[in-house]
Amino acid sequence: MAVQLSREQFYEISPADFFYRNRDIAGFSNPARALYSAIRELVENSLDAGELVRQPPDIYVRLTCDGEKGEEGANICTLRVEDNGSGVPARHIPQAFGQVFYGSKYRLRQTRGTFGLGGTMAILYGQITTNSPVRVVSSADGKRIHDYTLMIDIRNNRPIVLKHQVFSNHDGWRGTIIETKLEGDYSRAMPKILEYFRQTAIVAPYANLTFVDPKGRLYRFERVTENMPKPPEETKPHPYGIDVETMKRIIASTQCRDMVSFLREHFHKIGRITALKFLEFAGIPPRRRPKRLSNDEIVRLVKAMKKFNGFRAPSADCLSPLGVELFKAGIVKELKPEFVSVKQRPPSVYSGYPFIVEVAVAYGGGIPRTGDILLYRFANRIPLLYDEASDVSWKVVHQLMNWRYYKVDPSTDPVAVFVHVCSTKIPYRSVGKEFIADVPEIEREILNGLREAARELSLFLSRKIAVQKEKQRLDIFEKYLPKIARFSAELAGRKPPDIKPLLKSVIKYGLEEEKEG
Numbered sequence: 001m002a003v004q005l006s007r008e009q010f011y012e013i014s015p016a017d018f019f020y021r022n023r024d025i026a027g028f029s030n031p032a033r034a035l036y037s038a039i040r041e042l043v044e045n046s047l048d049a050g051e052l053v054r055q056p057p058d059i060y061v062r063l064t065c066d067g068e069k070g071e072e073g074a075n076i077c078t079l080r081v082e083d084n085g086s087g088v089p090a091r092h093i094p095q096a097f098g099q100v101f102y103g104s105k106y107r108l109r110q111t112r113g114t115f116g117l118g119g120t121m122a123i124l125y126g127q128i129t130t131n132s133p134v135r136v137v138s139s140a141d142g143k144r145i146h147d148y149t150l151m152i153d154i155r156n157n158r159p160i161v162l163k164h165q166v167f168s169n170h171d172g173w174r175g176t177i178i179e180t181k182l183e184g185d186y187s188r189a190m191p192k193i194l195e196y197f198r199q200t201a202i203v204a205p206y207a208n209l210t211f212v213d214p215k216g217r218l219y220r221f222e223r224v225t226e227n228m229p230k231p232p233e234e235t236k237p238h239p240y241g242i243d244v245e246t247m248k249r250i251i252a253s254t255q256c257r258d259m260v261s262f263l264r265e266h267f268h269k270i271g272r273i274t275a276l277k278f279l280e281f282a283g284i285p286p287r288r289r290p291k292r293l294s295n296d297e298i299v300r301l302v303k304a305m306k307k308f309n310g311f312r313a314p315s316a317d318c319l320s321p322l323g324v325e326l327f328k329a330g331i332v333k334e335l336k337p338e339f340v341s342v343k344q345r346p347p348s349v350y351s352g353y354p355f356i357v358e359v360a361v362a363y364g365g366g367i368p369r370t371g372d373i374l375l376y377r378f379a380n381r382i383p384l385l386y387d388e389a390s391d392v393s394w395k396v397v398h399q400l401m402n403w404r405y406y407k408v409d410p411s412t413d414p415v416a417v418f419v420h421v422c423s424t425k426i427p428y429r430s431v432g433k434e435f436i437a438d439v440p441e442i443e444r445e446i447l448n449g450l451r452e453a454a455r456e457l458s459l460f461l462s463r464k465i466a467v468q469k470e471k472q473r474l475d476i477f478e479k480y481l482p483k484i485a486r487f488s489a490e491l492a493g494r495k496p497p498d499i500k501p502l503l504k505s506v507i508k509y510g511l512e513e514e515k516e517g
Contacts, residue, residue, distance in 0.1 A: 014157035015100040019121060020128060025430065028125045031074035035184030036192045036385075038122035039063070042081040042178055043196075044382060045119045047204060049085025049176065051320075056226045057207040058084045065186060065214040076130055077184040077214065079122075084175040087140030090166075097123055097136050097178070098150045098159025119178075124152055126182035133162055137177040145169045186214050192385055197221055198334055199376060199383035203322060203420065205330035224333045229326065235318035235424070236268040239278075239305040241352025247302050251290045262290045269312040278308050314354040316347035321356045321422050322381060331362055331418065338364030341456040342418075343449045350441040355423035357442065359449035361457050367414040373397055374416040377436075379426045384434050391435035393419040396446045406458040407465075415457075419446055 019026055027037035043059060050057030060082040065075040088096055100120050123134045136148045149163035186193075190213070197211055201221035206228045209221040237246065256262040263275040270278075279286050282304035284297065293301070305311075322330075324342045331340050342360040349355070367374060377384040377393050388394050397417050403410050427437040436442065489496040 014155060016124060016152055016154045016157040019100060019124060020154050023121070023125060023128070026121045027434070028121060031183050031185040032188035034125050034182065035077065035186060035189040036196065038079060038125065038182055039193055040196055041119050041122050042079070043200065046081060046083035046085055046176070047207060047381070049083055049087070050207070051228060051231065053086045054228060054231065055084060056223060056228065057204070059207065060210045062212045063186065063214055065184070074183045074185045076181060077186065078179065078181050080177065080179045082175065082177045087174050087176055088138045089140045090138075090146040093136055093138060093146060093148050094150060094159035094161055097134060098152045100124070100157055122182070123180055124154070126180040127152055129183035130181040132181040134178065134180040139169050139174050142172045142174045143169050145173070194219065195385060196383055199378070199385070202330040202334050202376070202418070203327070203378050203381045203383065205326055205333055224329050225326065227326065229320045229322055232320040233317045235315065236266060238268045238314045238352040239270070239308070239311050240349070242302055242305055244299055244302050247298055251293065251298070254290050256290055258287050259284055259290060260286045268314055274310055277310050278304070281308050313349055314352065316354050316356060318424050319347070319354060319356050319422050321358055322420060327358055327360055327418070327420065331360055335362060335367055335416065336365040337362035337367055337416070339457060339460045341453040343452045345445045345449045348441055348445050350427070350439050353423055353425045355421060355442065357445040357449055358420040359446060359453055360418040361450070361453040362416045362418070363457060363460065364414055367416045369412065369414045371411050373403065373410050376416060376418045378418070378420040379428075379433070379436060380422050381420070382433065386434040388435070390429065392438045392443050393436070393446055395438060396443060396450060400447055401450060401454070403454070406454040407461045408454070408457065417450065
């Protein structure tokens with residue numbers, strides 16, 4: 001019996017080609033979502049660039065639509081994003097904006113970007129839908145301005161430089177301007193885009209954000225402070241977060257000649273004594289050359305790292321939390337609540353990655369009554385606007401918290417909850433970076449922080465209720481006491497007394513007593 005050979009063909013595609021075919025998994029699924037994602041990704045790059053050089057960001061975003069229709073029937077829009085950040089060195093501009101998975105965010109420190117994909121994906125989407133190049137203008141040294149016009153070779157994942165000009169920088173300007181055309185549906189995307197800017201203003205109160213929409217409407221979110229969070233420091237990997245492939249890569253690049261110096265040089269918070277104890281635990285000689293470890297020994301080494309209890313917890317120096325004062329300033333600036341409590345939890349660890357949770361609870365003021373708790377989610381200072389019900393924060397707020405215990409009625413009270421998670425590795429559940437996985441360690445920290453803030457809200461509400469009751473009681477005194485005094489005086493045949501000083505003293509005493517209580 002003859003065997004029929006398969007005629008199936010096998011071939012390789014580049015990362016750019018993969019995302020060209022699967023753009024929906026990166027948040028570019030339709031013209032409305034793509035427009036929101038493009039603005040978000042480019043604005044986040046601009047915020048990172050400003051924070052990198054400790055310069056309060058000034059970001060200008062302009063979106064224009066000239067009425068031309070694209071292949072999917074949506075408008076062709078021109079998106080322009082300008083910033084005053086660090087700029088991009090000229091030699092890196094073509095790869096940074098014309099090559100998928102090329103960037104500066106693959107080091108172990110907290111950054112808004114995770115995959116080095118977002119900005120390039122926005123440009124790739126624009127090229128796919130409009131067949132137009134992107135224009136990048138940048139100055140990193142304040143001396144020369146480089147003006148590039150680029151396209152992406154999708155099949156080979158390489159930039160195509162169509163034009164490059166160099167100008168003298170007489171004003172000493174530093175920053176980056178990106179201008180790209182893309183297909184977008186602004187009428188559907190507008191609520192999310194405006195909400196993104198508003199929430200970014202909450203979590204970055206030190207930034208000036210300006211947005212001009214296609215109808216020429218200007219939205220301005222001004223900074224209220226020039227204080228900025230401390231910049232994150234690059235860190236070494238922690239032993240608990242190492243896998244076999246990572247270990248092989250470290251071994252291939254090391255110059256160390258023995259295992260003790262290898263552990264101290266390449267891993268976080270390992271000293272000589274800890275290294276010797278661990279090597280004894282793992283059964284590997286301290287003088288063994290790392291490059292001579294066999295595959296079985298590498299596997300044994302990694303497994304031993306997971307089981308050894310002598311390693312210290314990771315340091316939080318690689319993290320850059322917003323901080324209580326800045327977080328509160330942003331909330332007060334945008335929502336003007338009657339009450340706000342902000343709590344920052346101590347650094348914690350999941351799977352060898354350090355993280356810090358910041359939570360806030362706000363009441364009243366500009367917080368709308370929606371019939372439920374209003375939830376604002378942030379990760380590494382990125383607002384998360386989609387897939388709220390899939391996020392660990394939603395589970396904590398709506399399933400684990402008993403709000404009535406804290407005197408809060410979610411159906412009627414204007415209450416907002418803010419959750420910010422910062423880490424060297426946010427456990428997103430999708431490439432689109434819209435919701436955080438249900439990691440037990442993160443869930444626990446959010447819940448504990450929220451309980452702390454909710455207790456303070458409970459005290460505030462108790463005092464508020466007591467003051468209202470006292471005011472009602474005093475209103476009764478103010479209404480009936482003069483009448484009682486007049487009738488009593490008439491019955492006694494005397495002149496009615498002046499009870500205003502007495503009434504004022506009673507009201508003043510009652511209100512002060514409630515405030516002190």
